[in-house]
Amino acid sequence: xxxxxxxxxxxxxxxxAKSSAPSTAIAVLHPTAGNKVTGTVTFAVVADGVQVHAxxxxxxxxxxxxxxxxFGDCSxxxxxxxxxxxxxxxxxxxxxxxxxxHEGDMGNVEADVFSNAKLDYVDHQISLTxxxxxxxxxxxxxxxxxxxxxxxPSGDSGARIACGxxxxxKMQ
Ligand code: CU
Ligand code: ZN
Numbered sequence: 001x002x003x004x005x006x007x008x009x010x011x012x013x014x015x016x017a018k019s020s021a022p023s024t025a026i027a028v029l030h031p032t033a034g035n036k037v038t039g040t041v042t043f044a045v046v047a048d049g050v051q052v053h054a055x056x057x058x059x060x061x062x063x064x065x066x067x068x069x070x071f072g073d074c075s076x077x078x079x080x081x082x083x084x085x086x087x088x089x090x091x092x093x094x095x096x097x098x099x100x101x102h103e104g105d106m107g108n109v110e111a112d113v114f115s116n117a118k119l120d121y122v123d124h125q126i127s128l129t130x131x132x133x134x135x136x137x138x139x140x141x142x143x144x145x146x147x148x149x150x151x152x153p154s155g156d157s158g159a160r161i162a163c164g165x166x167x168x169x170k171m172q
Contacts, residue, residue, distance in 0.1 A: 022171055025128055027140040027164035029056060033077040037162035039117075041140045042169065043128060050126050050135075052106060054119040056142060056162070059111035065147030065157025066119070068104030068126065072137045074163035082139045082163055085154055088132050095149035096123060103133055105155075108147050135166050 023045040031037045039056030054066070069082035076082075085093060086104035094101035103125055109117040127133040142162040147155030 022168045023128065024169040024171070025136055025166050026169040027166045029140060029142060029162040029164040030074065031058065031162050032079045032160055035161040037142055039142075039162065039164075041164065041166075043126070043135060043166065045128055046122060049122045049124040050128060051122050052119065052126075054109055054117065056109055056111070056117045057115055059109070059115050059117055059142070059161075060144075061111050061113050061115065063108040063110045063146035064117070064161070065141075065143035065145065065155055066106045066109045067102070067141055067143075067147070067154075067157075068106065068135050068166070069139045069141045069163075070104070072139050072165040072167075074139055074165060079139075079141055079160035079163035082141050082160070086135065086138050093150070093152050093155055095147075096121065096125075098149075101125065103135075104138070105147075105149075107149065109142065136168065138166050140164050140166060 025043040027041045029039040037058040041054045044051045068086040070086045071083040073081040085102040087102040091100045096107045111117040143157035145158035147157040
């Protein structure tokens, strides 16, 4: 009896798993019904936050709302299954530079005339490691319209045109 209890305690303590945890995550974007948007978004832990790097294609030229949504579920044809913006601290919708914002408010990506968008910035609110703020297992959603960074609850950015689940990336 004593031995089996000790075994259970040993199993529940896995410090090695934490120290060898990967520090880069990726979302592979797939188009929702009727769209052709694809791309990848990577998240990497850096000294002052999380480096976000997005490369997306198949967009209409101009700005498109770009967020982390609360559920890692892109199964619905319109990606409604991804839920609302990731907002663990119950803040208002805003832009990535605002002090008070949804954790998931990454602003916009902007596509050129060739339908391609690239984005590179360091986000100071999202995390890959702080359980309450971690984006792992949630989703990235790209929208049909620009995010105006102020309309509640989601910046008036319209339909969801691509969705991808955020998971750990293979170590390079
Ligand atoms: Cu969104
Ligand atoms: Zn928001």
